Amino acid sequence: MSAEWELFDDLPDEDVIKIKVTPPWKIYIDGASHKEGVGAGFVFVTSEGEVLPYSFTLIQNCSNNVAEYQALILGLKIAVNAKQLPLKVYGDSTSGQSTPWSLWCQKA
Numbered sequence: 001m002s003a004e005w006e007l008f009d010d011l012p013d014e015d016v017i018k019i020k021v022t023p024p025w026k027i028y029i030d031g032a033s034h035k036e037g038v039g040a041g042f043v044f045v046t047s048e049g050e051v052l053p054y055s056f057t058l059i060q061n062c063s064n065n066v067a068e069y070q071a072l073i074l075g076l077k078i079a080v081n082a083k084q085l086p087l088k089v090y091g092d093s094t095s096g097q098s099t100p101w102s103l104w105c106q107k108a
Contacts, residue, residue, distance in 0.1 A: 022047040023047045024047065024085075024088050025044055025046055025047060025079065025086075025087050025088070026044070026045040026087070026089075026090060027042050027043070027044050027075045027076075027079065027088070027089050028042060028091070029042040029068055029071040029072050029089065029090070029091045030042070030071065030092060031064050031066070031067025031068035031070065031071055032064060032067060033061065033062060033063055033064045033066075033067055037057060037058075038058040038060070038061055038062055038067050039067065040055070040056060040058060040067040040070050040071035040074075041054055041055035041056065041071055042071045042072070042074070042075040044078075044079070044084075054075070054078070056071075056074070058070060068091055075089075
C-alpha cells in the first residue's frame, strides 16, 4: 500500500446500502428453414439457472437468418415485458456456433 494513503478505523454512522447484483438473463435463439416450413425458437436462462424454452412455427417461408431474427424480436419483447433487462443474447446466424452477439439490452 502506498505510503501516501491513510487508513481510518472510525467510519461515519451512516446506513449502509446493500445492493444485490444478479447476473443478467441469457437468451439463446435459433431459426430453421426447409421446404416443409419454417420454425424458430429461443431459450431463456434466468439468473438463477432456470431454463424457459419457447418455440413457434412461422407462416411465411424465409431464410434461417430471418427466422432467427424473428425469434430474437419475440424474445426481446417477452424480456422487456417481463422487465428482465439487461439481457445477454446468443445466436449462431453468423458463425455457426453459439456465440454472444454484440448486443446488450439495458434499461434506458
